[in-house]
Amino acid sequence: MIGRISGKLIAKHPPQIVVDVQGVGYEIDVPMSTLYQLPATGTEVTLLTHLIVREDAHHLYGFATEQERQVFRQLLKISGVGARTALAVLSGLSVADLHQAVSEQNSSRLTKVPGIGKKTAERLLLELRDKLELKVVATAASGAASSSNDIVNALLALGYNDKEAAWAIKQLPSGANVNEGIRQALKLLSKS
Numbered sequence: 001m002i003g004r005i006s007g008k009l010i011a012k013h014p015p016q017i018v019v020d021v022q023g024v025g026y027e028i029d030v031p032m033s034t035l036y037q038l039p040a041t042g043t044e045v046t047l048l049t050h051l052i053v054r055e056d057a058h059h060l061y062g063f064a065t066e067q068e069r070q071v072f073r074q075l076l077k078i079s080g081v082g083a084r085t086a087l088a089v090l091s092g093l094s095v096a097d098l099h100q101a102v103s104e105q106n107s108s109r110l111t112k113v114p115g116i117g118k119k120t121a122e123r124l125l126l127e128l129r130d131k132l133e134l135k136v137v138a139t140a141a142s143g144a145a146s147s148s149n150d151i152v153n154a155l156l157a158l159g160y161n162d163k164e165a166a167w168a169i170k171q172l173p174s175g176a177n178v179n180e181g182i183r184q185a186l187k188l189l190s191k192s
Helices: 032-037 066-076 083-092 095-104 107-111 118-128 133-138 145-157 162-171 178-191
Strands: 004-013 016-021 024-029 044-053 058-063
Touching (some): 032 083, 058 066, 058 083, 066 095, 066 118, 083 095, 095 107, 095 118, 107 118
Antiparallel strands (some): 016 024, 044 058
16 A cells, blocks of 8 residues: 655646656545645645545545544445545535534535435434544644644544543643643543
């Protein structure tokens, strides 16, 4: 699996870009949210990636943030949602907007995305309801997003499930550093 690409951005043809890595040009499909964050062509760029291998092709998808990639992967797990639909969702809604739509169970926000009808929107809301809870907490404050993600990842690695980790993160004071946040979360979880 190709998890990350670093190289020179040599072309932008939305939704596809080309990144030159040591003389090899990788064609990468990106959501519009990532495309808007990219620097000018000719400069160095690093993207998190997801590779999909099919009988007839290998498709590489790139993302500016780990949250985008995680949401993309969650979307792919939903029946009837392919990579193009997942990219359309991430292009039409920011990760925070998607989380908000899911938490509010607001299908009208999803149906505004091209290619998403009422039934698909309802299926997305139903299947993402529990899966995106952690990401809502992690992206609540942009400054704390990185440390919250690190704390969540540490808790998951220690064997706690998504709901336990989400509950613990909600209990932590905002702005807690990673080490202290993990310690406090473990204390909270041991008492529950």
